[in-house]
Amino acid sequence: MRNLFTSRNKLGAALGMLFGLLAGGETARAANPLELNFGLFGPRYDGRVGECEKALPTITSQFREKESTFWNSALTITAYGRIHQTAFRPWQSDNIPRRYCSADVMLSDGKLRAVHYSIIEDGGFAGFGQGVEWCVTGLDRNWAFNPACKAARP
Template sequence: MRNLFISPKKLGLGVAVAFGLLAFGQTAQAANPLELNFWLSGPRYDGRVAECERALSTITYQFQEKESTFWNSPLVITGFGRIHETAFRPWQSDNIPRRYCSGDVMLSDGKMRHVHYSIIEDGGFSGFGQGVEWCVTGLDRNWAYNPSCKAARP
């Protein structure tokens, strides 16, 4: 039978000292009242999410940037139509408020496609501002919302 334990002499003095310091270290303590009340208040969502039309300029810019940067494509969105809300806070009220919207987009190649997107309260960069997640059906090239942008809908 093998000896699974190695003597401290074989491990070396440095490892033995490190193990000794860890063995006699302090235990973790609970947060004190100052730590509980200082910038740790938790989420306070008001449910104030912008209307569907407010996200269109963001979608247009991000679509052009994504297509040109990652896919070397000249496609741009030239117009929107039939924009409508599909759901608002479709799950429990404790979740992050989202407004789900859908519509049609006209692309520079002359094709009409569907767009599905959500506007998220405090979903912007580092939680500041409202964030937008979107998907154009048929152009989800990295399959982030596949199949047919189903994951971008409620």
């Protein structure tokens, strides 16, 4: 029968020597000037965000696509009214510039609802162009902006 305690000690000693040899390598150094991130600068936002009316075609098409694709609904936005800005860059100036807007929408079912949306500088696909986030009150079926589209407002 083999003595497990002595074979474990030999294995531990061998591993200890191996780690000792590996640890005795070169010590850590500070980065030289070529290794520094000298070409990387922070974001430069200009605050050029489109007016509230510029986002309406995007909202209309995305709403139609979402309703037909995900909810098997024929709802569409037929008209907009009372379009107004609610805030522009409501937080610190270093944040991504956003213009918050609200409007009334008439849907194809004849109901009048509110839509809250934001236009985001460099918020488009892969950071190119302006992005739009929106929520129609009462039709946030996946609860992305619930309660009552509160997360879509400033």
